[in-house]
Amino acid sequence: MIEIIFLGTSSMQPTKKRNHSAFLLRSKEENILFDCGEGTQRQMRIAGIKPAKITRILISHWHGDHVFGLPGLLSAMAADQYKGTLQLYGPPGTKKYFAHLLQSFASKELVPVNVHEIEPGVFFAADDFSLEAELLHHAIPCIGFCFREKDQRKFILAKIKKLGLQGPVLGRLQRGETIAWQGKKIKPEMVTTLAKGRKISYIADTLHCPGAEHLAKDADLLISEGTHLDELRESSKRYLHLTVKEAAQIAKKNKAKKLIITHLSPRYKDAEKVLQEATAEFSNSSVAEDFLVVQVPKRGEEKRDKQRSA
Numbered sequence: 595m596i597e598i599i600f601l602g603t604s605s606m607q608p609t610k611k612r613n614h615s616a617f618l619l620r621s622k623e624e625n626i627l628f629d630c631g632e633g634t635q636r637q638m639r640i641a642g643i644k645p646a647k648i649t650r651i652l653i654s655h656w657h658g659d660h661v662f663g664l665p666g667l668l669s670a671m672a673a674d675q676y677k678g679t680l681q682l683y684g685p686p687g688t689k690k691y692f693a694h695l696l697q698s699f700a701s702k703e704l705v706p707v708n709v710h711e712i713e714p715g716v717f718f719a720a721d722d723f724s725l726e727a728e729l730l731h732h733a734i735p736c737i738g739f740c741f742r743e744k745d746q747r748k749f750i751l752a753k754i755k756k757l758g759l760q761g762p763v764l765g766r767l768q769r770g771e772t773i774a775w776q777g778k779k780i781k782p783e784m785v786t787t788l789a790k791g792r793k794i795s796y797i798a799d800t801l802h803c804p805g806a807e808h809l810a811k812d813a814d815l816l817i818s819e820g821t822h823l824d825e826l827r828e829s830s831k832r833y834l835h836l837t838v839k840e841a842a843q844i845a846k847k848n849k850a851k852k853l854i855i856t857h858l859s860p861r862y863k864d865a866e867k868v869l870q871e872a873t874a875e876f877s878n879s880s881v882a883e884d885f886l887v888v889q890v891p892k893r894g895e896e897k898r899d900k901q902r903s904a
Contacts, residue, residue, distance in 0.1 A: 596621045596743070596792060596890040598815070601637040603627075603856045603882040605835075606659050606822050609656065612884055613637050614659045615857055618648075619741055619794065619819065628739060628796055634663035634669045642887055646674035650718075652725070653684035654798030655736035656691045664695060669804045682723075684716075685735035686711050689754045690741045712737070714805070722746075723791070728808050730800035738798050738809045743791030753785045788887045792890055795850075799857065801834050802844065810848035815890050817882070818844065819857035823871055838868050842875035856882040 597620040602613035616629020618638075625647045627811070638645055645667055649794075654660055671680070682692065689710045696704070710717065716739075718725040726740040747768045755778065772781045795809040799817040810816050820838035822830040829885045830837050836844075838855055845853040856870055859880070862868055865881040872879035 598742075598794070598817070598888040598890065599641055600742070600856065600882045600884060600888075601634055601645065601857075602631045602885045603858060603884055603886075604659075605819075605857045605859050607860045609860045611857065612860070614662065615798075616663065617796075617856070617882075618643060621741070621743075622725075624649050624727075626741070629654055629660040629798070630663040630667055631659050632662035632817040635667045638667075638883065644674060645670045646662065646676045647664060648676075648680065649852040650681045650683065650725075652739050653682065653688060654730075654738065654796070655667075655685060655732060655734055657734065657799070660798070661691075663698060664692075665701070668707070669701070671705045672703055676705045679708055679782065681708050681710065681718075683710045683712050685737045686713075687735055700861065704819045705761070728805035729803075730798060730805045731803040732799045732801070736799055737804055738800070739796045740809055740813075741794045743793070745791050746789045747782060747786040748789055749786055757785065759785065769849075789892070792892065794890060797836070797841070797844070797861065799835055801831065802836065802840055806836070807848055810844045810850050812848065813845075815888070816845050817856055819859055820855035820868065820872065821859050823862075838871045839875055840898055842872045842879055845879070846876040850876075851878065854882050854888065855878040855879065871878060 599618045601616040604612035604614060608614050613633050615629045616631050616634040616754050617628050619626045627648050635645055644797050653675040692709050703810040712727050714727050714729050716724050716726050721745050724742050727737045730736040730738050732842050770782050794815045797806045797809050799819055800806055818841040819836055821835040822836045822837050822843040824839040827837050841855060853876055855868060869881050
């Protein structure tokens with residue numbers, strides 16, 4: 595199961611209902627935090643998420659509304675007896691900014707952190723998923739992220755049984771290798787089907803740009819900023835942000851399956867107009883709220899969204 599938990603959905607300023615930017619992606623043993631706005635550790639406590647469970651933190655850029663929660667969260671992780679070394683990823687300049695952050699207060703012992711400055715492309719690969727980055731167009735270096743589940747081969751049991759296949763050759767077939775069996779050449783596609791892995795993408799603060807397009811392409815779930823309604827397009831462009839309409843157009847053009855708008859301006863007291871503008875362009879759109887939990891279904895399965903009570 596892949597699950598998204600929204601911890602903060604506002605933009606520059608928090609509101610009574612929306613905290614600064616952050617969301618958590620859960621997949622098997624991974625708990626990946628995307629951005630860490632001020633108050634994220636408190637949001638995690640409310641949502642019942644233990645800080646010590648975080649495996650990686652991905653920072654889109656170093657504007658305060660995306661990083662002010664880092665010192666407190668690292669302190670909380672240490673207090674919760676975090677085991678291992680935290681992996682933190684961000685754009686060029688991340689090592690400098692992170693070092694300055696730690697020098698800005700009299701810190702007690704924090705968790706050990708490996709800081710990675712990443713470029714576009716795959717920057718981490720595990721057995722069952724990879725993490726990718728794309729350059730975005732903002733006032734400072736900014737990147738968007740993609741969590742891509744690897745494709746999996748599933749056996750067609752009737753064919754496996756008919757051929758009598760067993761033992762180590764099954765693993766080779768599942769890895770996509772052709773094998774020799776009882777004098778016959780068996781290709782993977784003869785006895786398996788290929789289940790496409792899911793793609794979850796995050797478009798952080800940006801103007802419309804190629805990186806945003808690449809992230810949206812065929813995404814099962816696209817999480818995108820939509821700071822203003824289109825009536826404020828010029829203002830949005832001046833501060834290098836997408837409007838809700840632009841985010842929805844990107845989702846539609848690139849055949850994303852579902853769009854969730856986040857990073858809303860505090861001027862929007864409720865999401866009704868935001869949702870109307872998004873769905874006018876791309877029908878399968880919704881608007882994130884703090885503590886919204888989204889389960890990303892396997893391809894072909896029905897989606898399930900729910901609101902976690904605070």
